[in-house]
Amino acid sequence: xxxxxxxxxxxxxxxxxxxxxxxxxxxVLTDEIINVFSPxxxxxxxxxxxxxxxxxxxxxxxxxxxxxLEIITASLVVRVYDHFHVDFYDKGGRLLCxxxxxxxxxxxxxxxKFIEFLIAEGxxxxxxxxxxxxxxxxKRMEGDECFYGLGDKTGVLNKRHYDYEMWNSDIPQAxxxxxxxxxxxxxxxxxxxxxxxxxxxxDNPCKSYFDLGxxxxxxxxxxxxxxxxxxxxxxxxNMAEVIRNYTYLTGRTPLPQLFxxxxxxxxxxxxxxAEIRAIADKYRALDIPIDTIHFDIDxxxxxxxxxxxxRDFGEPGKVIRELEKKGFKVVTIIDxxxxxxxxxxxxxxxxxxxxxxxMPEGEVYENEVWPxxxxxxxxxxxxxxxxxxxxxxxxxxxxxxxxxxxxxxxASFRGELPEDIVFSDESEASTHAAMHNVYGHLMSRATYEGxxxxxxxxxxxxxxxxxxxxxxxxxxxxxxNQSLWDHLRMAIPQMCNMxxxxxxxxxTDVGGFGADxxxxxxxRWVQLGCFSPLFRNHSSKGSTRQEPWVFGEETxxxxxxxxxxxxxxxxYLYDLFYETGNNGLPIIRPLVLHYEKDEECKNxxxxxxxxAQMLIAPVVEQGMNKKLVYLPEGTWYDYDTMEKHxxxxxxxxxxxxxxxxxxxxxxxxxxNYPPMHYVGEIEVDNLTLDVYPGExxxxxxxxxxxxxxxxxxxxxxxxxxxxxxETLIIKLIHKGYAKVYRQFTIRYKGREQQFEFxxxxxxxxxx
Ligand code: GLC
Numbered sequence: 001x002x003x004x005x006x007x008x009x010x011x012x013x014x015x016x017x018x019x020x021x022x023x024x025x026x027x028v029l030t031d032e033i034i035n036v037f038s039p040x041x042x043x044x045x046x047x048x049x050x051x052x053x054x055x056x057x058x059x060x061x062x063x064x065x066x067x068x069l070e071i072i073t074a075s076l077v078v079r080v081y082d083h084f085h086v087d088f089y090d091k092g093g094r095l096l097c098x099x100x101x102x103x104x105x106x107x108x109x110x111x112x113k114f115i116e117f118l119i120a121e122g123x124x125x126x127x128x129x130x131x132x133x134x135x136x137x138x139k140r141m142e143g144d145e146c147f148y149g150l151g152d153k154t155g156v157l158n159k160r161h162y163d164y165e166m167w168n169s170d171i172p173q174a175x176x177x178x179x180x181x182x183x184x185x186x187x188x189x190x191x192x193x194x195x196x197x198x199x200x201x202x203d204n205p206c207k208s209y210f211d212l213g214x215x216x217x218x219x220x221x222x223x224x225x226x227x228x229x230x231x232x233x234x235x236x237x238n239m240a241e242v243i244r245n246y247t248y249l250t251g252r253t254p255l256p257q258l259f260x261x262x263x264x265x266x267x268x269x270x271x272x273x274a275e276i277r278a279i280a281d282k283y284r285a286l287d288i289p290i291d292t293i294h295f296d297i298d299x300x301x302x303x304x305x306x307x308x309x310x311r312d313f314g315e316p317g318k319v320i321r322e323l324e325k326k327g328f329k330v331v332t333i334i335d336x337x338x339x340x341x342x343x344x345x346x347x348x349x350x351x352x353x354x355x356x357x358x359m360p361e362g363e364v365y366e367n368e369v370w371p372x373x374x375x376x377x378x379x380x381x382x383x384x385x386x387x388x389x390x391x392x393x394x395x396x397x398x399x400x401x402x403x404x405x406x407x408x409x410x411a412s413f414r415g416e417l418p419e420d421i422v423f424s425d426e427s428e429a430s431t432h433a434a435m436h437n438v439y440g441h442l443m444s445r446a447t448y449e450g451x452x453x454x455x456x457x458x459x460x461x462x463x464x465x466x467x468x469x470x471x472x473x474x475x476x477x478x479x480x481n482q483s484l485w486d487h488l489r490m491a492i493p494q495m496c497n498m499x500x501x502x503x504x505x506x507x508t509d510v511g512g513f514g515a516d517x518x519x520x521x522x523x524r525w526v527q528l529g530c531f532s533p534l535f536r537n538h539s540s541k542g543s544t545r546q547e548p549w550v551f552g553e554e555t556x557x558x559x560x561x562x563x564x565x566x567x568x569x570x571x572y573l574y575d576l577f578y579e580t581g582n583n584g585l586p587i588i589r590p591l592v593l594h595y596e597k598d599e600e601c602k603n604x605x606x607x608x609x610x611x612a613q614m615l616i617a618p619v620v621e622q623g624m625n626k627k628l629v630y631l632p633e634g635t636w637y638d639y640d641t642m643e644k645h646x647x648x649x650x651x652x653x654x655x656x657x658x659x660x661x662x663x664x665x666x667x668x669x670x671x672n673y674p675p676m677h678y679v680g681e682i683e684v685d686n687l688t689l690d691v692y693p694g695e696x697x698x699x700x701x702x703x704x705x706x707x708x709x710x711x712x713x714x715x716x717x718x719x720x721x722x723x724x725x726e727t728l729i730i731k732l733i734h735k736g737y738a739k740v741y742r743q744f745t746i747r748y749k750g751r752e753q754q755f756e757f758x759x760x761x762x763x764x765x766x767x
Pocket of ligand 1: 480
């Protein structure tokens with residue numbers, strides 16, 4: 001498509017290339033991050049994922065080779081050939097990633113006759129021919145590739161031999177492995193080979209396609225029919241570094257408020273404040289810890305965003321203030337669809353200011369969502385974002401502590417928005433086709449900015465739709481799953497791949513949203529929820545209720561057990577969030593992330609790591625009371641029995657309904673809080689450390705759990721070092737928060753001992 005390579009010019013970190021039929025650019029952002037770009041549609045990047053200038057202006061060399069131009073950084077060698085083929089090598093000359101030089105070709109072409117039959121019986125015909133996309137990159141497969149990432153997709157962990165689409169989709173049917181797209185689009189992929197690892201971020205927000213060796217085993221490809229050629233090659237010596245580099249580029253999940261890591265209850269179907277009060281009281285009466293209650297759309301007046309349903313929820317905000325006194329925090333849902341109603345101020349303001357998306361002919365575009373006839377804010381316009389941000393004030397003044405942004409694919413009940421609906425891309429006119437995948441991203445951003453302005457604490461935003469980089473503003477959940485064993489099973493690879501794609505703060509609707517939960521399913525799901533970054537029980541109107549107590553004593557006990565365990569582990573989870581803020585590593589990690597040379601880990605769909613220290617192997621099959629668990633290299637301890645196991649092998653763990661198999665790596669140090677009903681109920685001045693024999697190093701982080709003081713040094717950091725001679729040294733290595741622990745309780749080999757802390761350091765001889 002580009003033809004022969006002609007000249008080149010280097011200016012400010014960018015190599016500008018000319019070809020017979022077009023031009024291209026190679027930009028060296030860091031030694032490991034290279035951008036490959038061609039303005040096929042318009043000049044410049046216009047990225048929504050990347051904020052600010054990420055170029056570190058590193059030194060690189062440019063050399064003419066025999067038939068290529070070579071760009072050499074401290075870590076990579078990039079070779080550019082005719083036709084804008086680009087190959088990447090590491091510094092030692094090992095090939096990492098090469099462009100495929102042949103044409104696309106179906107391994108198993110479908111005949112015309114067969115296509116007729118498929119259509120006649122009503123089947124979808126996905127690809128009739130290997131037709132090129134307008135923007136297309138084909139990479140050679142060397143034969144041992146595994147693919148991970150791609151954000152929120154159904155199916156298995158390793159995406160090799162599958163194809164996907166990036167088009168944010170609200171599909172009400174039960175999600176299956178055959179789905180090509182869900183609510184989120186994160187066009188980021190990690191390729192792992194025996195001898196190489198790298199990431200590709202295709203920063204084209206239009207509808208895009210990834211085929212990972214399904215069409216042909218000899219190549220994988222990504223492409224789109226619109227937008228620019230704009231992708232980043234992301235190097236690193238292992239998967240963790242690739243993620244660190246990718247999140248350097250697109251941003252990291254900032255430290256959340258501590259309470260958000262507690263337990264949440266939600267249901268679409270709490271129709272009155274009286275019902276919500278009763279739910280809250282029941283939690284306290286049954287001694288089940290909980291922080292947050294979510295108000296779904298019924299709290300609004302006729303589903304008008306930024307209004308209150310006084311008939312069923314009483315005086316605006318009163319129930320929120322009452323709940324607050326009992327330690328509850330309230331999250332309210334908001335939807336982008338603004339009700340078409342001339343007596344409604346949000347609609348009127350938006351119409352007057354021209355803030356809603358329009359038909360090509362200029363009238364405001366209408367479709368139907370919860371409030372009936374509705375219009376869509378044009379979040380690509382910075383003025384609209386500022387307006388929306390300002391609207392958060394209404395919720396903040398009611399006492400709301402988090403905002404749940406839903407239906408922002410954007411969803412619509414009367415068919416999808418046509419591609420040519422006019423949206424803004426900052427100051428330029430754009431289309432729905434170009435802005436669709438970033439709509440939820442920009443809505444989350446506006447909501448986040450509004451909460452920073454009007455609340456001042458760390459914003460808690462939850463979103464259903466997102467694009468690459470949304471992690472900077474929002475938590476996400478996997479949307480409308482169902483109470484199906486299949487969905488519980490799928491949640492593990494789904495959350496693992498979200499984590500690898502930079503989305504660290506994720507969760508599923510515990511118990512399942514649609515369909516009907518059973519006691520056994522809820523019992524198993526709460527075990528997964530306990531180790532999910534976002535832990536929220538949520539369900540749909542019309543489905544069987546699924547609060548912890550509805551299925552009787554045994555299910556209640558299991559809910560209590562795992563929700564209490566969650567609160568015990570809060571400081572560990574908070575430490576993981578602190579870590580992700582610094583290096584982008586997810587909370588839920590597939591084993592392959594830390595054991596990438598171990599072949600057994602590459603396709604492990606039924607267990608995961610919770611941070612580096614804990615391995616979680618939830619039971620996800622009905623009727624199962626045993627679990628086949630793979631332990632990677634090293635020594636591992638059974639969390640329940642303290643039994644010691646050598647890794648590098650499978651074991652069968654007995655897992656009756658009240659047990660979720662958990663293993664802890666030798667040398668781990670895991671901080672625990674004392675029992676509590678909610679965050680803030682008690683001041684923790686004694687931290688319990690579970691210490692597992694071995695050598696280990698751990699940083700524990702402590703701050704006020706609420707505001708931004710930590711960014712100015714307002715936190716404490718404790719370094720814990722465990723040596724093989726059974727000595728544990730705890731040192732306060734950063735002091736910026738007044739409430740230094742007074743005591744540590746150390747649990748080691750079944751013994752529990754308390755030690756005063758002098759505010760500086762503590763040495764404990766464990767034996
Ligand atoms: C959507 C959301 C779901 C919510 C419902 C009603 O289906 O995904 O979580 O409960 O809308 O607001």
